[in-house]
Amino acid sequence: MSGPHRFAVLAAATLLVLATVSGPTMWRAPDDAAITGPYASLLAASTDLGPSRAADAQLTVTLSGAAPPGTLIGWADAHGLAV
Numbered sequence: 001m002s003g004p005h006r007f008a009v010l011a012a013a014t015l016l017v018l019a020t021v022s023g024p025t026m027w028r029a030p031d032d033a034a035i036t037g038p039y040a041s042l043l044a045a046s047t048d049l050g051p052s053r054a055a056d057a058q059l060t061v062t063l064s065g066a067a068p069p070g071t072l073i074g075w076a077d078a079h080g081l082a083v
Contacts, residue, residue, distance in 0.1 A: 069083065
């Protein structure tokens with residue numbers, strides 16, 4: 001294997017290892033709180049009733065500034081949701 005190809009393979013392997021080790025946060029430890037504050041207490045005291053049978057759902061978010069939440073609006077639009 002030539003120098004440039006060896007470097008490319010080594011770089012790809014390194015990136016794969018780093019991506020695996022740092023992985024997404026969806027694999028949280030059970031004691032790692034996803035949210036904090038009053039809603040965390042409410043969630044901790046609630047009972048999981050399983051998936052909703054309702055046709056709609058609501059979600060409350062806190063915006064960090066006065067600007068329109070473009071990323072949230074784009075994500076919602078891409079998933080057929082409204083903000």
